[in-house]
Amino acid sequence: MNDAKEKRGLDTRRKILDAGTQLMKEQGFESLTVRKICERAGVSVGSFYHFFNSKDELFSEFQMHTDQQDQSLLEKKGLLEYIVALYLQHIDNCCDMGVEFTSNYYNPRNKAFNIHTRRPGSYPASLYGPLLAKAQSQGEVKTLLPAYAIVEDLRAIVVGNVFIWCSSDGMWDVRSNTERMLRTYLQTIFTEKYFQRFPKNQSVGTD
Amino acid sequence: MNDAKEKRGLDTRRKILDAGTQLMKEQGFESLTVRKICERAGVSVGSFYHFFNSKDELFSEFQMHTDQQDQSLLEKKGLLEYIVALYLQHIDNCCDMGVEFTSNYYNPRNKAFNIHTRRPGSYPASLYGPLLAKAQSQGEVKTLLPAYAIVEDLRAIVVGNVFIWCSSDGMWDVRSNTERMLRTYLQTIFTEKYFQRFPKNQSVGTD
Amino acid sequence: MNDAKEKRGLDTRRKILDAGTQLMKEQGFESLTVRKICERAGVSVGSFYHFFNSKDELFSEFQMHTDQQDQSLLEKKGLLEYIVALYLQHIDNCCDMGVEFTSNYYNPRNKAFNIHTRRPGSYPASLYGPLLAKAQSQGEVKTLLPAYAIVEDLRAIVVGNVFIWCSSDGMWDVRSNTERMLRTYLQTIFTEKYFQRFPKNQSVGTD
Amino acid sequence: MNDAKEKRGLDTRRKILDAGTQLMKEQGFESLTVRKICERAGVSVGSFYHFFNSKDELFSEFQMHTDQQDQSLLEKKGLLEYIVALYLQHIDNCCDMGVEFTSNYYNPRNKAFNIHTRRPGSYPASLYGPLLAKAQSQGEVKTLLPAYAIVEDLRAIVVGNVFIWCSSDGMWDVRSNTERMLRTYLQTIFTEKYFQRFPKNQSVGTD
DNA sequence: TATGAATGAGTCTTCATTCAT
DNA sequence: AATGAATGAAGACTCATTCAT
Secondary structure (H helix, E strand, O other): HHHHHHHHHHHHHHHHHHHHHHHHHHHHHOOOOOHHHHHHOOOHHHHHHHOOOHHHHHOOOOOOOOOOOHHHHHHHHOOHHHHHHHHHHHHHHHHHHHHHHHHHOOOOOHHHHOOOOOOOOOOOHHHHHHHHHHHOOOOOOOOOHHHHHHHHHHHHHHHHHHHHHHHOOOOOOOHHHHHHHHHHHHHHOOOOHHHHHOOOOOOOOOO | HHHHHHHHHHHHHHHHHHHHHHHHHHHOOOOOOOHHHHHHOOOOOHHHHHHHHOOHHHHHOHHHHHHHOOOHHHHOOOHHHHHHHHHHHHHHHHHHHHHHHHHHHOOOHHHHOOOOOOOOOOOOOOHHHHHHHHHHHOOOEOOOOHHHHHHHHHHHHHHHHHHHHHHHHOOOOHHOOOOOOOHHEEEEHHHHHHHHHHOOOOOOOOO | HHHHHHHHHHHHHHHHHHHHHHHHHHHOOOOOOHHHHHHHHHHOOOHHHHHHHHHHHHHHHOOOOOOOOHHHHHHHHHHHHHHHHHHHHHHHHHHHHHHHHHHHHOOOOOOOHOOOOOOOOOOOOHHHHHHHEEEEEEOOOOOOOHEEEEEHHHHHHHHHHHHHHHHOOOOOOOOHHHHHHHHHHHHHHHHHHHHOOOOOOOOOOOO | HHHHHHHHHHHHHHHHHHHHHHHHHOOOOOOOOOOHHHHHHHOHHHHHHHHOOOOHHOOHHHHHHHHOHHHHHHHHHOOHHHHHHHHHHHHHHHHHHHHHHHHHOOOOOOOHOOOOOOOOOOOOOOHHHHHHHHHHOOOEOOOOOHHHHHHHHHHHHHHHHHHHHHHHOOOOHHHHHHHHHHHHHOOOOOOOHEEEEEEEOOOOOOO
């Protein structure tokens, strides 16, 4: 009985979240209204405020998930490809959600971007940061830069590319360009030792 | 006597523009109100609409100028340093305007970012694109990528860095990081021929 | 408990409608303001927009009802008197609502006047049109003009009179004049056969 | 020198008046703005207020002129035809100005309609009122109604018809209908004596 | 858990009018 | 006679949020 009620609540919560995402995809953030969201979700305004303390709280839950990559990729193709794959997955996510949504998500005001605020796992970085440090200690990645700085560099590359993609209204091949830039960058920081294990002319398909 | 009136009008217009910029620096775009702007400018709401057709029109006039760099730099230190200096100037601009302003400026929705829309001279890229092409034809820059693609790459790096700086609420050294990334990237695309004329261990001070 | 809420809503809606009618009577349409209406209704502006999508939508609900005439009149005094009574009822309505209100209602822009748009029953015409056609087929009304044209003629007479009444700021006896004109007109279209059943020197009191 | 200045002033005045009429024809009264009028007239706002004390004053000058009919018509075809011709001329005026303009002109609020306010010659009535009284004294028009009442009746017929024409967005043959109603009415008030001079089956072309 | 009526401060925008030049 | 910059009150409408049921 109690469980049933709880489940119903969770359902409503999800309905609201979904409606919000949908509307953001369709109309953008500017015109996102609590009322509209509720109408789309088939739920009353009151319910909204039962589950979320404010409109902003809802927004902060919008996510562009990056799930753990297949661990086997790491073993088979190496860290470089693993990192590339992680970010390409994120790019694919963006393409999937569309320019409208991404334009709103890719906003410095979106606190999901602040590395200090975001919860673990919500962004690729945390998934490979430790691996990078380990690779450095094994002499497979140069130690010119600390691991966290490399992470920031890669992130800047990805963010910059997505941003430009948005600005150009989607008329631009983000995927190829980002992949190329990531590879170019990564090849300068991985060592010969690494490339002996995983030769350079490999590639990875993510479709 | 016509001149006097015209001058007065231009003054008012400028007062409004300045007040808008100020408020944006202080409070951000979200809370930018026509009334607030007018109060700050010491001007009536009616005057606002005498000079601007809408609030949006005002926004579209906000500019982050990038003036031509000192031409002598190009000759003395070479194209690589010239490009770095151009972008660092932009970064300095951003720091100058503050996180609030830049966060709003750095928004995919801001059409000032769309390379297809923006007017010539409003962004560094257009200032060195042709120089890059010329350098390629002279064998000083690798031809692996066409000039325009290099421009996009550099832009992605800068945009990404500024974006992250905004997201982190300014708690991050954009300048150094961007400079480092730009140099790393540029060193992979300039040829030995270029570096014979302009050895690598030069640096440029822009303060 | 759902019912209670619904009833409350309907109440508010009515309060707004009433306040609007009142203010229109007192001050005319020109100075009809959403805020004023809400103040008078003792209701917030938000509530107004909860029930009406716009100010115009409210206006379109203002009605000058013409209820069905007592059916017995038709049988006792005949169609001619019935028609006269219907229109006099409308005139009385106008006098009741006052010059201000009527001036605004009597505006070609008020689509309530467009015979093609208006809903059945909202204007006297539809109440006797069919009766007129029937009377023609029974030889009690001349067939020189089709029924619908007669309806338009009568309507023109009434509209014209009310219009003049409005223009003269109410300083004019609409009622008598309209009645006289209607009778004059109707006596030229009804046949002898009709007047044998219902002799001419009858009259009807509607006070 | 002085004359030249005065003429220039009159020109400006006329330009404003014309621009106002034009705009009213095109866009209706609702959206009539002093600024728009001035722009159309190619004149400054200041000039407007030099010639008119207020926007309303301009409006009150808008006219739908009815010029004196050809006097010969009166002699050749008689008073009945003369009156019909006068009103048909007004109808033609309305058609000419279009539904937009007329809808705004035909507004009880337009004081041009108030018989007490309007200046002599601005409406057909004054052109034939005295003639009607004279005809009564000569036994050519029935004396059941005083002349002024007949005038009001005719006016009501015309106003009613134009009003309906406006409400129907011009989809209605005002001219024929008004003519028919006027003739029907007039034939009931002119005497046999008149019709001996001017037999009934005459007609008048006004194109 | 769910509803939806109610709030009211706040938004952008319009526009007749004034006035110094 | 002519200009047009300046005014500011007032308008319609929005929307996150509250709360009694």
